[in-house]
Amino acid sequence: MDSLIRQLKEQIIDHLNLEGLSPDDINEKEPLFGEGLGLDSIDALELTLLLERGYGIKLENPQEGKKIFQSVETMAEYIQHNKK
């Protein structure tokens, strides 16, 4: 799980162009949206693409995203259970 969280942080930095950040700057328990990293709706699209391309997970129901993208930790848990 730790290595998945680390990898996810690196991918988020890369996909969302957060070039000034390092994985250590991201707390896996902090909210990704609003507070924390302060991501927006465009970033949510990027995260959806990341799940699809990086882990073969297609979100059928967009409402699911709210729970999955709460934090890096919730993303990692979802990937672990649904990775194809």
Added chain:
Amino acid sequence: MEDAIQPYYSRKMDNWSIINSVEINNGKVFANGRLVHDTENDFTLASKELYKKYSKAYIKFFKMDALSKLGFLTAEILLKDFNLENIDMNEIALVVGNSNATKDTDLKYLQTMREQPSPAVFVYTLPNILVGEICIRHGFKGQNVFYISGKFDEEELYENIELLINNSTTDYVIGGWVDFINPNDYKSILYLIGKDSKSSKFAINNLKRLNNIK
């Protein structure tokens, strides 16, 4: 036509001044015409240098494309000593132009289209986004316009700002030019225009005097 349309709100330009100006020109930064920073680095590194030196923690900066970063940093330096308290945010307007629109980002987006189009890159394929980034950063809610023109022309800028002032209740205008071609060829200048008796008069010759963009 005899009955020409008159501006509904007309003000004399005599009291308007250039309060501040900042130019970023291929690694050189000028504040009110004076060199204040010089770097040999290309914009990828120079933008980080300037962010560390002149800006406060603003995570969204790193998500911006190069054009927006250039405009954002120019505005950060322009406004760093300007007190925005007690100013009506609805009455701060922006008038900005360039000649290359978002060409650099358009090409990057084209690259992503070959594999997977990137929404994060796509949102920066309109040049007025840089005006929006400055407004979001400082809370400006006034009028704004972004125009595309062949080259930076102080007379054109003056006329655009004059038109805005004469047709609105704007108190301040941030006007200028932000053009990004590649990391080794980029230029921006922003002027803060307002009523300030201590500053240079808002006039074409003063706009010309304060920049090195040719």
